[in-house]
Amino acid sequence: MSWDWFTSDEYWISRLVFQKMLAALYLVAFLSAVNQFRPLLGERGLLPVPEFLARVNFRRAPSLFHLHYSDRFFAAVAVTGVVVSAALVAGVADLLPVWGCLLLWAVPWVLYLSIVNVGQTWYAFGWESLLLETGFLAIFLGPAHTGVPTLVLWLLLWLLFRLEFGAGLIKMRGDRCWRELTCLYYHHETQPLPGPLSWYFHHLPRWMHRVEAAANHVAQLVVPFVLFAPQPAASVAAGVVIVTQGWLVLSGNFSWLNALTITLAVPALDGELLGVSPPEELATPPVWYGALVIAVTAGVAVLSYWPVKNLLGKGQLMNYSFNQFHLVNTYGAFGSVTRDRYEVIIEGTDEETIGPETVWREYEFKGKPGDPYRRPRQVAPYHLRLDWLLWFLSLSSRYGGRWLPALVRKLLDGDPQIRRLLRHDPFDGKPPTHLRARLFHYRFTTPAERAETGAWWVREPVGTVVRTCRLNADGTPVPV
Structure with a gap:
């Protein structure tokens, strides 16, 4: 059986960089949980997990903590997430057979899903679902010694498209200052957590704020379609996403949202255009692996009905999960901008x-x-x-x-x-x-x-x- 249809080995280095970046963000997310869960969610926290578990069953919020909860067990789950994420950054998964690699990548997804589903308002942010959806797809990318599954690359691009295009649509449908190109007169000053350069961004000339807003519309409403174009156009589109998200990293603090968006753009970069070729000998993927990837792709296609309906509908929801596993979500940011x-x-x-x-x-x-x-x-x-x-x-x-x-x-x-x-x-x-x-x-x-x-x-x-x-x-x- 020929696997030419299944793999896109020119994206070998892109897969590797994507996996390292995602693992590093997993590491940050688990460290955040380790450091903050006791005062926020612990047995004596502001919103204790045991009280939440008494009200919500496993079907509504799948989590390991339905089996058992104690602060010590939560700490063990979060620390395990830190250790596994560090192992993934170090490339341990690439030393394993395909099945071992998939299982190792599944561990942080299961652990973080367990935390998010009991995290209540402390975890009700769009980037939590984004990390979970990205992490789920990453399970099926496979180790470095096998070919790169084309279908999973397409699923990652579909996620990036929904993220960027959804954010662009919610702006155009929401606050009129986005249509008037004036939202950035206020945004750098009124965003949730300004960064060390936000004061300087706020004091840019107003014509530059208008350019920022116009560039944002192009990056979120036009560029996402180019991600699906042949190379080198797709790589150029990914570069635009990376640059615009880097601008947001410099101008404010949005947890790992911008870093994860940059990470999602990496799989669109053609490694051969970057001057990096894959190893000469990449293992042929097992048949069961191909069947699994096809099944996952079909599942994402079915679940895509709800976010597509949301994008096309007039009452667009922002940062919403249609299922308890946070798969194939809808995204968006700053549909309205506060003036003060x-x-x-x-x-x-x-x-x-x-x-x-x-x-x-x-x-x-x-x-x-x-x-x-x-x-x-x-x-x-x-x-x-x-x-x-x-x-x-x-x-x-x-x-x-x-x-x-x-x-x-x-x-x-x-x-x-x-x-x-x-x-x-x-x-x-x-x-x-x-x-x-x-x-x-x-x-x-x-x-x-x-x-x-x-x-x-x-x-x-x-x-x-x-x-x-x-x-x-x-x-x-x-x-x-």
């Missing part, structure tokens, strides 16, 4: 009596803006989950849900796990007597203001998110 930036600033005091002279001290978080004199940090591709939810909270109190009262209670209690999510605890682990959260309006300083004061932000209080409160005798926060 607001931040929730949490403050405490150790004074027994509250009055006009009370000294309030501010909690600083690792990524979100706080101290106006602190330069925004580069945190992506790492994901600071509480920082992101606090940005959503600044848009509407409904995003606080059940976790905000729990956060207030734990800060008043001096909870040591919550301290791990902070950049600075003004009370060094001691419980404050009172706590409050205020809403501030933030804007970037002008170049003149920055030269004069050294500040990156100008802020002023505009409202209250949590009224001044203290812990009652039973351990519940009560307003004073």
